[in-house]
Amino acid sequence: MMTLRFTQITDLHLGSARDSTLAGVRTAESFESVLQALERQGRGSDMLLLTGDLAADCDPEAYQILNQILVEEGKQAIWLPGNHDNFDLMVANLVDYPPIQVKVAGSWAVLTLDSSQPQKPGGHISEEQLEQLTQNLESHADKFVLLAMHHSPVAVGCDWLDQQMIDNGHRLYALLHAHGNVKGIITGHVHQPFAGYWGEIAVYSTPSSCVQFKQYCEDFTLSSDPPGYRWLDLCEDGIINTGVEFLQDFTQTPDLDSASY
Numbered sequence: 562m563m564t565l566r567f568t569q570i571t572d573l574h575l576g577s578a579r580d581s582t583l584a585g586v587r588t589a590e591s592f593e594s595v596l597q598a599l600e601r602q603g604r605g606s607d608m609l610l611l612t613g614d615l616a617a618d619c620d621p622e623a624y625q626i627l628n629q630i631l632v633e634e635g636k637q638a639i640w641l642p643g644n645h646d647n648f649d650l651m652v653a654n655l656v657d658y659p660p661i662q663v664k665v666a667g668s669w670a671v672l673t674l675d676s677s678q679p680q681k682p683g684g685h686i687s688e689e690q691l692e693q694l695t696q697n698l699e700s701h702a703d704k705f706v707l708l709a710m711h712h713s714p715v716a717v718g719c720d721w722l723d724q725q726m727i728d729n730g731h732r733l734y735a736l737l738h739a740h741g742n743v744k745g746i747i748t749g750h751v752h753q754p755f756a757g758y759w760g761e762i763a764v765y766s767t768p769s770s771c772v773q774f775k776q777y778c779e780d781f782t783l784s785s786d787p788p789g790y791r792w793l794d795l796c797e798d799g800i801i802n803t804g805v806e807f808l809q810d811f812t813q814t815p816d817l818d819s820a821s822y
C-alpha cells in the first residue's frame with residue numbers, strides 16, 4: 562500500500578538574523594537541527610508542512626533566511642501563516658515557495674487554511690477562508706483530507722492558550738463534518754504535543770522547532786523541552802500514522818524566566 566510521508570515543523574520564530582534568539586534559543590540553528598534530525602530518521606525527503614509563526618516578528622529577513630535554508634537543504638515545503646506572520650511579506654520573500662492551498666498526493670489532499678487575524682494572537686477563520694475551503698473541499702471530495710492551520714480548534718489543556726482557540730470553530734466544524742472525508746487536522750501555535758478528537762476528526766498539535774510551552778498551565782510558562790517536530794504517514798486507505806519527536810542532542814536551553822514570547 563502506498564504511504565505518503567510528510568513532516569510538520571511549526572513555530573520557527575525566525576528573526577532578522579541567523580543568530581536571532583527566542584528565550585535565549587537561536588531559532589535558525591534549532592530549525593536546522595530539526596532538519597538534521599529528520600535526515601537521521603530517514604525522513605529527509607519528506608514534504609515539509611510549515612504551520613505558521615515562521616517569523617517571530619514579521620521580519621522580511623526572517624522569510625529570506627527560511628527560503629535560503631530550504632533551498633540549501635533541497636526541501637519541498639508548504640507553508641501557512643500564524644499570528645506572528647504577515648502573509649504578504651511571506652509571499653514576497655519566500656520566493657522559491659509560492660503559497661499552496663491544496664497539495665494532492667495519491668488518495669490524499671492536504672489543504673492549508675489561514676487562521677490568523679491582524680493584531681490578535683487568537684484564531685479566527687474569515688469568510689473568505691471559509692469560502693475557499695468550501696471550494697477546495699468540494700473539488701477534492703474523492704480524496705481523504707488533511708487540513709493544516711496555525712491555531713487549534715480544540716482546547717489543549719492550557720488556559721491561556723485555550724483562550725486563543727479558533728473563535729468561530731463551529732462554522733469550520735460544520736463545514737468539515739458535512740464533507741465527511743476530513744481525516745485529520747494539524748496545528749501549531751501551542752508549542753507542545755497534543756492529540757485528540759474534534760467530533761470524528763483527529764486533531765494534532767506539535768512542539769515548536771525552537772522553544773516549548775509547559776503543558777497544563779493556566780498562564781504563560783515555558784518548558785525546558787527541546788525542539789521537536791511531527792512525522793505523518795498518510796496511508797492509501799485514509800489512516801493517519803503520526804508521532805512527535807523531540808531532539809535528543811540539542812544543547813541550547815531556553816531561558817525559563819522569559820516573560821513572554
Ligand SMILES: [Fe+2]
Nearest residue numbers: 614643644750
Ligand atoms: Fe502562534
